[in-house]
Structures are given as structure tokens and as C-alpha cells.
Amino acid sequence: MAARCLFRSYSRVKNVDQNTRILVRCSRRMLCSVPSDSSSPDAHVKPQFMDAEVQDILTRIAGLDLEKVFRPIKQELKPPTYKLMTDAQLEEAIQSAREQAQRLLKMPPVLPERKPINDVLSEDKILEGMDTAKYVFTDITFNIPHRERFIVIREPTGTLRKASWEERDRILQVYFPKGARRLTAPPVFQEESLKVVFGQDRHEDVLDLCQVQFEPDSSEYIRVHAATYEDLEKMGKYDLLRSTRHFGGLVWYLVNARRVDGLIIDMLQEDLLQDAVSLVGLFNKVHPNSEIAQEASSQQASGLDLLKIYAKRESQRAGYIELALQAYEQTSAESSV
Amino acid sequence: MVHLSSFLLKTYHGGHIVIRLAMAGHKQSNRPFYRIVAAYNKRARDSKYIEQLGSYDPLPNIYNEKLVSINSDRIKYWMGCGAHPTKPVAKLLGLAGFFPLHPMTVTETERRRALAELAEEAAPEDGVKQQEL
Numbered sequence: 001m002a003a004r005c006l007f008r009s010y011s012r013v014k015n016v017d018q019n020t021r022i023l024v025r026c027s028r029r030m031l032c033s034v035p036s037d038s039s040s041p042d043a044h045v046k047p048q049f050m051d052a053e054v055q056d057i058l059t060r061i062a063g064l065d066l067e068k069v070f071r072p073i074k075q076e077l078k079p080p081t082y083k084l085m086t087d088a089q090l091e092e093a094i095q096s097a098r099e100q101a102q103r104l105l106k107m108p109p110v111l112p113e114r115k116p117i118n119d120v121l122s123e124d125k126i127l128e129g130m131d132t133a134k135y136v137f138t139d140i141t142f143n144i145p146h147r148e149r150f151i152v153i154r155e156p157t158g159t160l161r162k163a164s165w166e167e168r169d170r171i172l173q174v175y176f177p178k179g180a181r182r183l184t185a186p187p188v189f190q191e192e193s194l195k196v197v198f199g200q201d202r203h204e205d206v207l208d209l210c211q212v213q214f215e216p217d218s219s220e221y222i223r224v225h226a227a228t229y230e231d232l233e234k235m236g237k238y239d240l241l242r243s244t245r246h247f248g249g250l251v252w253y254l255v256n257a258r259r260v261d262g263l264i265i266d267m268l269q270e271d272l273l274q275d276a277v278s279l280v281g282l283f284n285k286v287h288p289n290s291e292i293a294q295e296a297s298s299q300q301a302s303g304l305d306l307l308k309i310y311a312k313r314e315s316q317r318a319g320y321i322e323l324a325l326q327a328y329e330q331t332s333a334e335s336s337v
Numbered sequence: 338m339v340h341l342s343s344f345l346l347k348t349y350h351g352g353h354i355v356i357r358l359a360m361a362g363h364k365q366s367n368r369p370f371y372r373i374v375a376a377y378n379k380r381a382r383d384s385k386y387i388e389q390l391g392s393y394d395p396l397p398n399i400y401n402e403k404l405v406s407i408n409s410d411r412i413k414y415w416m417g418c419g420a421h422p423t424k425p426v427a428k429l430l431g432l433a434g435f436f437p438l439h440p441m442t443v444t445e446t447e448r449r450r451a452l453a454e455l456a457e458e459a460a461p462e463d464g465v466k467q468q469e470l
Binding site (some may be wrong): 121122124126127128129130131132133134135136137139140141142150152153154160171174175217 | 447
């Protein structure tokens, strides 16, 4: 707001260009900054996706299945190489493979949706009818980050306005092309095509394509991801994403929507109790005002007790969770005895 | 005879530096595309330039946009070194907001509007005449 008032007063000055560019740049920076606090969550501050603790929990839940991460993908056919190694070298190789898998499994960021740009730099009525086409002016100076680049459009009515986010993405792709990104989005991302692809169990491919094509805070990205997560939750096919880098995003979405039931049951079926416990812990952190969190903090519960509290209070399918917990306790009692 | 031009151009250049539009792409195709370029004044329009500062595509694309790219940093540098922009470059930069508006842009717009009004007056008259016939 302050920037806009300043803008109006400065626009009367003759050297419009310099001042507006500096001011616009400042206001752009304010618009584009992403809130990232790495401090521990208190009662007032909601924990963000990028917090160290949250990331820790999510990486642990996501799992690290080397077989799945390094499964054969479509690449150029090369004859296989064979190496003769001692046991120690083999362990080293496995260790380095694990580290590379961890790097491959780095989670893409989850950002709030970007606000649309509606800035008009100048309205020149004298230029009306100058041309039937719009002029798009891009600043191709090398050392500016793409978010701060000036992309300005002069309409046939004479208004000089800033380009909207979709136009920006397209034009940045023209002048600074990025790998496999296409100028127009592939038709996979329409509703009907998404349904077909989900029927074929190819959620991972869709999410990878989405990652390449859209910016993380664009509305398209968020819509596609929401659709994928909804479908996964409806079908209960959490295992598809289990050892990929999209699992953290799925968990975060479900925790924010408070629909963690299906996921917990799936984990219990796979005997991943530690993961279920940490999931409930994460839920408590994100929703500190819910009943579960308050009970847990009052009783100082941990481990299986957390799951019992969750089963009592929040979940719809409480019976199943309690049964599973009882079965686990019995088996652990038998194995210890 | 021995071609002395290459020896001469290394030390002597006639004229000053200009920022102008040079046609890029192949002469055979019926598709213009301009590069915004800093070059010596006396050089041919499409021949060797000092630095490319941007591009201009005069034909609109499927979204009805004419794409212009401007390397503002380098243009400022060359203007500081004393380069002169030509009229079309000055008009483009004026439309962009980088320069103040060029007066000829306004004049051209007014002329176009006047022509359009004349065409509108002529067209209804033709329509009326055909109805009478």
C-alpha cells in the first residue's frame, strides 16, 4: 500500500522511468518473498513446510527404498558394466548409492498460491489505436533473477501494464528456455486426461511432469497436485508414492486437510508403526489446538499411546486402528517372551 | 588487387556508434525479424555489429503479441558511451517505457485514427448505395 502511494506521487516527476523501476523492483521483492521461518513452531506461528523438524519427519516417513528409487527408467541403451569388488568396496558403493538416493528424494517446495499481478505502469489515451497487436517488452539483462525481471506489455489501448504470471512463464520460456518445459502445457493436465492417467496408476509421472512444467506457486501446479492427492486418498494407493520425493507433499496436504485416517491405516497394514507415530506427532505440531494435541501434551504421551489417543478422538475408523494396535502389542509381547 | 578493407577497419572506423534494427534471418524467406544492435554507423545494415542488444519480431504470434527483448543494462552502457538510437529504436523504447514517448508515435496514431474514420465514413456510404441499387 505504501509503495503504491509513493508510486502515485513519483509518477508526476519527469524522470518516470528510473524511479518507477526502483520502486517497482522494491514492491516486486515484497510481493515475491516467500515466508520461511526455520524456528521451532510456537502456539502462534503455524509450522511451515520448510521447517527443519517438519522436513525431518517427512523424510523419515517417506522411506528410502533403493530398489524403487533406482529402478530402470527409459534411457539410452548401453551394455551393462560389471565390476569386481571386495565386501568393503561393495558397502561403500551401497553407501554412496544411498546418499544419491537421498539427494534424488529431496522434496519440492510447497508454497502458497501466488497473488496475481495487476500493476499498471501508465495509461496513455493518446496512443489508442496505434496498432492491432500488443507489444511485449522483456528485459534480457543476464544477472537478474527471473522473478525480478521486467516483462511489460503495451496494449493497443495505450496502457502499459506488467505481464501476468502465466504470460511471464511463457515469455521467460521463450527467452530463457528450461530443459523439458514446453511453451503450452501438455494436455495431460486437463481434467479428463488426469482421470485416465490416474486409472493407469501413473501418479508419479504426472507429478514429475507437473514439476517440470509449472512454477511451484502457480495455480496450475497446486490444482494438479491437489487432484493427484485427492485421487490417491480416495483409492488408498499411498504405496505408489512411498519412496519418491512427492510423498512429503502428499503427507503435508493430508495433514493440513485433517484426513490422515487412510494413511495411518495403510501404514499399520504395512507394519510401519514408527512412521505412524511420527505422523501423529506431526499432526499435533501442525494443529496444536486440536483435542489430540491437547490430550497428548497433558498426558505426555509418546509411541503407541499417541496412536491410541488418535484412534479414540479423531479417526472415523477407530475400531480398525485399535485392533491393529492390539495385534502389534500381542506380537511384541510374544516375541519378547 | 589486395583487399585493404580488413586492415583498415581494425584501426579506422568512420562515423559513430548507433543502436539500430538489423534484419536477421535469411534473405530468401518472406519473414522479417530484427535484431536491436549496436554497430558502427557506416557499416551495412545486416553486416558485422559490435553487440546485440535485443530482438524485435514485427509479426504477431498466436496470442497477438509482438515480442521485443531489450538488454537494458547494455543499452544504458552504449548510450553512456555516446551511441545514438535511430528513430524506430527510439519509438520501440518509448513504447516500452524505457525512454519517454516519441512524438512521432503520437503523430502516427493520430494519422491512423483519421484514416480509420475516413474509411468508416466511406464504408456506410457504399453500403447505402448498394442497398439503393
